[in-house]
Amino acid sequence: MNKEFSIHWLEDILDEIYSKNPEQITLATGKTPSGHVHLGILREILICESLRKRLKERGKKVKFYLFLDDFDAAKRFPDYIDKHFQEEHLGKPFALIPCPEKNCGCESYGHHYGNELTSTFKDFGIKNEVIWSFELYQTEEMQEMIKIALENNDLIKNILKKYILPTLDEQKQKLFLKMQETWMPAMVLCERCNRLQKRTPDGAIKPNRVISYLKQEESVSYTCSACGFNNEIPLSSGRIKLNWRVDWPAKWALFNTTCEPAGKDHSVKGGAYDTGLEICQKLYGYEGPVKVPYEWLRLGDQDMKTSKGIVFTPKNYLEIGDPEIYRMLIYRTNPMKHISLRIEELPQYYDFFEKIENVYYGLENLESKQEEGFLKYLYELTKIKPISKKKEAKISFNLLIFLAQIQNLLPLEKLYQKALSWIKSENKSLTIEDFKGLLQRTSNWVNEVKTMIAEEYGEKKQT
Numbered sequence: 001m002n003k004e005f006s007i008h009w010l011e012d013i014l015d016e017i018y019s020k021n022p023e024q025i026t027l028a029t030g031k032t033p034s035g036h037v038h039l040g041i042l043r044e045i046l047i048c049e050s051l052r053k054r055l056k057e058r059g060k061k062v063k064f065y066l067f068l069d070d071f072d073a074a075k076r077f078p079d080y081i082d083k084h085f086q087e088e089h090l091g092k093p094f095a096l097i098p099c100p101e102k103n104c105g106c107e108s109y110g111h112h113y114g115n116e117l118t119s120t121f122k123d124f125g126i127k128n129e130v131i132w133s134f135e136l137y138q139t140e141e142m143q144e145m146i147k148i149a150l151e152n153n154d155l156i157k158n159i160l161k162k163y164i165l166p167t168l169d170e171q172k173q174k175l176f177l178k179m180q181e182t183w184m185p186a187m188v189l190c191e192r193c194n195r196l197q198k199r200t201p202d203g204a205i206k207p208n209r210v211i212s213y214l215k216q217e218e219s220v221s222y223t224c225s226a227c228g229f230n231n232e233i234p235l236s237s238g239r240i241k242l243n244w245r246v247d248w249p250a251k252w253a254l255f256n257t258t259c260e261p262a263g264k265d266h267s268v269k270g271g272a273y274d275t276g277l278e279i280c281q282k283l284y285g286y287e288g289p290v291k292v293p294y295e296w297l298r299l300g301d302q303d304m305k306t307s308k309g310i311v312f313t314p315k316n317y318l319e320i321g322d323p324e325i326y327r328m329l330i331y332r333t334n335p336m337k338h339i340s341l342r343i344e345e346l347p348q349y350y351d352f353f354e355k356i357e358n359v360y361y362g363l364e365n366l367e368s369k370q371e372e373g374f375l376k377y378l379y380e381l382t383k384i385k386p387i388s389k390k391k392e393a394k395i396s397f398n399l400l401i402f403l404a405q406i407q408n409l410l411p412l413e414k415l416y417q418k419a420l421s422w423i424k425s426e427n428k429s430l431t432i433e434d435f436k437g438l439l440q441r442t443s444n445w446v447n448e449v450k451t452m453i454a455e456e457y458g459e460k461k462q463t
């Protein structure tokens with residue numbers, strides 16, 4: 001299909017995937033569970049989810065993974081983590097740091113925040129498989145990837161030099177070349193202190209870089225930069241981790257990844273995606289995935305970051321908003337454009353949803369057939385449950401707001417019957433339990449907006 005005329009940007013990505021002609025398609029996304037994972041991560045996950053669904057509908061074999069990188073070391077912790085806890089565990093991989101909450105009972109810090117994210121997938125209509133990186137590194141297949149990297153260190157260094165050197169000023173170039181003299185593509189998890197790295201008082205990170213690779217013994221030597229311990233350790237120990245620039249292509253090659261989106265920080269020229277592709281091709285002999293760069297999702301005018309900025313998780317969103325509305329925002333916006341999610345504009349989002357639903361069912365016609373096609377396509381992507389033949393009656397957001405405000409005046413059962421009679425429906429698919437959930441969610445939204453307005457008004461009064 002001609003790019004200019006494709007009905008939706010998703011089709012352009014699908015075309016790129018088809019052009020690789022793979023028998024088995026693998027979609028991948030990844031995240032380090034370093035704290036509450038913010039809502040923005042669902043942008044790349046939902047892009048892959050819609051690819052998965054479309055590909056499956058078209059009879060392709062498709063796998064969709066989320067890599068939770070819990071072998072990554074804690075470089076820093078978010079502010080909400082206790083200071084003593086931070087000191088005790090800085091530099092350890094998230095898989096080996098205990099859950100930060102008392103009486104939670106989950107197996108690690110990484111699992112705690114990873115599970116918080118994945119527990120929302122069902123509600124958002126996401127069907128993927130989770131791979132924990134720490135476990136992956138215990139497998140022979142991954143250890144083989146590490147071996148290939150250690151045996152071809154010069155090749156990796158040359159690729160990194162080619163891409164990174166031109167982006168540095170003269171002084172940094174000198175430092176980079178000096179650093180490369182002793183650089184190795186992997187680091188070791190210290191057997192004595194369970195750390196991968198040390199953070200020096202000036203904030204620099206010193207990883208426990210492999211010092212030498214002993215090919216005959218298939219082992220490496222290392223000195224721990226955190227506690228000074230040194231030893232030789234076999235590749236099969238599961239305690240050797242690839243540098244992040246090599247970790248990515250190693251996983252691509254291992255899983256034959258066909259497509260992986262990347263946030264704009266990794267998508268820049270000379271960034272990890274570009275170096276990753278060349279390492280993947282030259283080191284592992286696999287051409288690498290289709291790159292889908294995407295812009296951030298912001299909350300109002302604020303950035304969402306795991307370690308800095310405001311915390312707003314997928315779970316927080318589900319407490320106030322409809323997952324299909326969120327999907328609609330993701331799918332209506334080209335990945336290269338940023339999205340500002342504005343909680344107070346939820347009613348407008350619902351109006352737009354109503355519009356695309358009407359267009360889909362032919363109840364509203366648009367002058368532009370191209371736009372009509374786009375909106376119909378968008379509606380299909382947005383829906384989580386199978387689409388019914390006829391438009392279903394539903395309680396509008398405005399009516400929900402009203403019902404939420406009068407809910408204390410009537411017993412729930414009465415309110416439920418009233419709501420159904422108002423929309424002239426005996427909608428069997430909306431149970432009283434669902435109705436209760438909708439009321440709760442709407443009340444939460446009203447309260448959230450009240451708080452936002454109060455805060456804004458308070459701020460204005462002070463200035």
Ligand SMILES: [Zn+2]
Nearest residue numbers: 099104106112
């Ligand atoms: Zn926990």
Ligand SMILES: [Zn+2]
Nearest residue numbers: 190193224227
């Ligand atoms: Zn140590």
